[in-house]
Amino acid sequence: QKEVEQNSGPLSVPEGAIASLNCTYSDRGSQSFFWYRQYSGKSPELIMSIYSNGDKEDGRFTAQLNKASQYVSLLIRDSQPSDSATYLCAVRGSSNTGKLIFGQGTTLQVKP
């Protein structure tokens, strides 16, 4: 079992729809969770962080965390073609070494 798992996609949604991206992790002691966006040929960019159970909203983005189910999700409301990118889930495990473990990423395509 991989430490952080994501469906590689591609996930295709029409413009204006809600895109839902999911991530599961194996280290039950993990404390910090992040979503990065990576455009083709570019470096990952941090867009959301979440540390406690529940929802965290920032503009059109909502991160959701359920530690009991070891599940993190990212919702993108009113999806735009400019949201088309690969979304990477990252988890800081319980070892407290500072290392983030990344999932392989989900490619999102928003069609006009």
Next chain:
Amino acid sequence: DAGITQSPRYKITETGRQVTLMCHQTWSHSYMFWYRQDLGHGLRLIYYSAAADITDKGEVPDGYVVSRSKTENFPLTLESATRSQTSVYFCASSPDRGGRGYTFGSGTRLTVV
């Protein structure tokens, strides 16, 4: 320029040659990291550093060497490049133990022929 910069952006080298990828950050972040990104494998940690003169192996350290004599610099050296080291390399930094996530450099695309 403020931020985290990597050089070169692109590099082509021959098998067996030594090559060094540079990473420089201006924030005085304690933690620095080197990842490689390959199709089918995602981002994999090569080495990381918690402070100057403190480095440790990540998931895929074989064939790589790092040093950190100054807080702001974290070079990655491929001692004898192999074709399997063809990849995109990202450097990242963090002010703490990753609690606020990392900031990535723009990457180096390395091709070993």
